[in-house]
Amino acid sequence: MTEITVPTLGESVTEATVGEWQVSEGDAVKKDDILVELETDKVSVEVRAEEDGVLSKIVAQEGDTVEIGATLAELGAGGGASGSKASDDKPAQKSEAKSDSSNGTSGGGDLIDAKVPVMGESVAEGQVGQWLVQPGEAVEQDQALLEIETDKVAVEVPAPAAGVLEEQLVSEGDTVTPDQVIGKIRAGASASAAPKSEDAPKAAASSSSSGGDAKAMPSANRVASENNLDLSKVEGTGKDGRVTKGDALKAVQSGGAAPAPAAAKSSAPRDTGPREERVKMTRLRQTIARRLKDAQNSAAMLTTYNEADMSAIMSLRKEIQEDFVAKHGVKLGFMSFFVKACVAALKDVPAVNAEIDGTDIIYKNYYDMGVAVGTDRGLVVPVVRDADDLSLAGIEKSIMDLGKRARDGKLGIDDMQGASFTISNGGVYGSLLSSPILNAPQSGILGMHKIQERPIAINGEVKIRPMMYLALSYDHRIVDGKEAVTFLVRVKESLENPQRLLLDI
Template sequence: MTDISVPTLGESVTEATVGQWLKSAGDSVKRDDVLVELETDKVSVEVSAPEDGVLSEIVANVGDTVEIGALLGRLNAGNGAAKAAPAKAAAEPATQTKAAAAPAPAAKGGALTDVAVPTMGESVAEGTLSTFLKKVGDSVKKDETIAEIETDKVALEVPSPADGTIAELVVSEGDSVTPGAVIARISAGAGAAAAPAPAAAPESAPAAAPSRTAAAPVSPSVRRISTEAGIDPAAIPGTGRDGRATKGDALAYVNSAPKASTAVAQAKAPRDLGPREERVRMTRLRQTIARRLKEAQDSAAMLTTFNDVDMGAIMDLRKKHQDSFVAKHGIKLGFMSFFVKACVNALKEVPSVNAEIDGTDIIYKNYYDIGVAVGTDKGLVVPVVRDSDDLSLAGIEKGIADLGKRARDGDLTIGDMQGGTFTISNGGIYGSLMSTPILNPPQSGVLGMHRIEQRPVAVNGQVVIRPMMYLALSYDHRIVDGKEAVTFLVRVKEALEDPERMLLEV
């Protein structure tokens, strides 16, 4: 007897809702067959069978809230699986049994190999197949890129698992795909024939899926999909237990439903284009950027405080030591490393800016993983410099340079952008004089840098021209008080105007 338990659901996620059982008690299952779907407030998680067997018992029912490690069901492993399958087949109509027993035709060139969607990273449950780089009939080599998948964070390349010929493309460009889903099939060996035609549809059409009643609960993933598409979740026909709409139902409905099927959709119906206009679908990354920025505004009590800093001391220090710095470390000494160091020092003094809200709790983070906003052709990404407090100026500069290059080349991974505790955004490289940066949830603070401008300021009773920069700190007022925010920004200003004291930690 093997227990089927709730797996780890991702960072800061402690519970889920049982969304749909894909197997019933008594069903025979194979290893890695999906048994049940769990819904969290962030993602949908599939729980698979750890081995061959028979699903002997379902403990957690659809709609139940379960915690990590909770028992979902039990599996009888071993020969029970082989015995259960024929018994179930005998109870089905003869025509269905016969059809199921008919073996699928094999490709003439060799056995078919599935091309599956790889794991896309922690908390990433789906992506969009943006481009097929190969078509049916094309020859491919092992590890050659077949397709590109775009998630809400990064673009992923799907490599060929074997040498062969593309026999079938299972999905189309623009389709949503999940980890493990088959997107294509390869016929092993050279000159493989195209994939066999799909089996004929059964003579009798299946019964229509039951409509979900208004009283049925709406899972988090269905709610998110319907909100993004501008449709009423109650209008989605459900195929789950008691007419409950599943994530698959929502995606299918969004892709096929008429644009004006609901009043909400009518209000968001696309307008007609003029002769000098064009319509381009937003990428998944851009959609996610828009959604997350709006969520930050809606959920956080966001406020911005400003200050300015005299950059003369850092500019003189860079000018004095730049050549020797490059000779020793192989990289230029920029401004960003000073800002990272200054922010880390200020975060140590004002820990609430380095914390996050989790329900009714505050999580204080005793580490300093600083996100650095990078603009790319596809949108803004925020890779993270890990353990910035332990890095030298050269280490920070090298880390930022590497992350920036990989961001522009599209080579960042999910892990490169997760877990940041505070963010620095440099609009000054684009000429920005002043801005109010938006938080990167669940972080509670973001520092905006701006362009350096020669301005007249009063120093010791005299008006002098100094290289000045405006700084902006946006913060979540639910967790950071105004006094703390101002203190943080003043500490950053002091460290930048006297970098030697900062570096000497005095």
């Protein structure tokens, strides 16, 4: 007897509500079949069977509140017993995949599942990219089979063992969840001994495109019933075109009715011209677009400006650069000075290092600095942890490592979560002045710009100095104008007198 329990649902999530059971007591189930959906205040999570068997007892009923580790049901042996009620609506694709596992080939051993890895805190799904290996091709252990795009990073699915890829269970564009089986590998087989499964990708493709009946997740059905929503008019973004809870909530927020003909016409894809090309946005780009717009919609965003004379920092870098590189193995750039200057200013003006949570303000007593990096996939913001404890050399090394991994697509979820403040350097692209958009839920972001020589009045005389415009965008709901200006002046003072950073004043 195997207990089906509530899985870990993410940091700070301690309980969930049981949704509709997809199977009944006495039903035979296959490994990875969806048993029930759990709803939390953040995401909906599917609980799947960990092995073949018969669902002998349902412990938690729909609507029950359950804690992490609580027993949901009991699974008994005998998934193929004739006395159990067969679940006719189980996906044929999975059943066939499992039946194959008992049929060995002369060229190899057991079939091993290739699964979607855990993709990070709060990441509940991803989109399948292009397969890098085709059925019948040999793979090495840990070789990348395909890439999955999430709303934060791209994650490679490695081969769990050396052998031959026998089946592809998902196709490019499919939505998948952590621990979902996406392929089968015949362990120890050689490419010539393994049969090529030509039908597998076709079956997966037809499965993903057969969403004409537009099944809805249980949570989406509940949202629909509570809000009198017609789900047949809601476009599903889940696996196989299923309508998710998020789809239903979005439809409710937008009015819950089918769009008027004029609106439908305006939102429909327009025809492309002979000199135009249509390319689908990546999940990362879609998420960037959505979050930037959400930041504008939710925050009372305002920007204040100042300028800094960069003469002192430029002279210092020129004077000590060779010795700095010789000792630390990395160049002394401008970003480390800005990180240090921002940390000092955040200590003086803690509201800029805080965030709003409902009707509360959370003040952060740490300084994890997000550094915006442009990549081919879009803008990402890796985090320099505990920047207040790092030296200039430590900050430069951390930024160099994060920047390289960002451009190589090697950043993990943890590398981009939890920043308390962000610095964006548009100056590297030649930007003279801009208004950066907040990186929610943060309350401040500093924009650096191009260093340009300009005439400046100093003590009644006109001098030519290398100047940089600084821009602080902030959430006016939590940061007052006086605090924002004070913060930016502190940054300016630290940059124009870098000795203040070294002396911690």
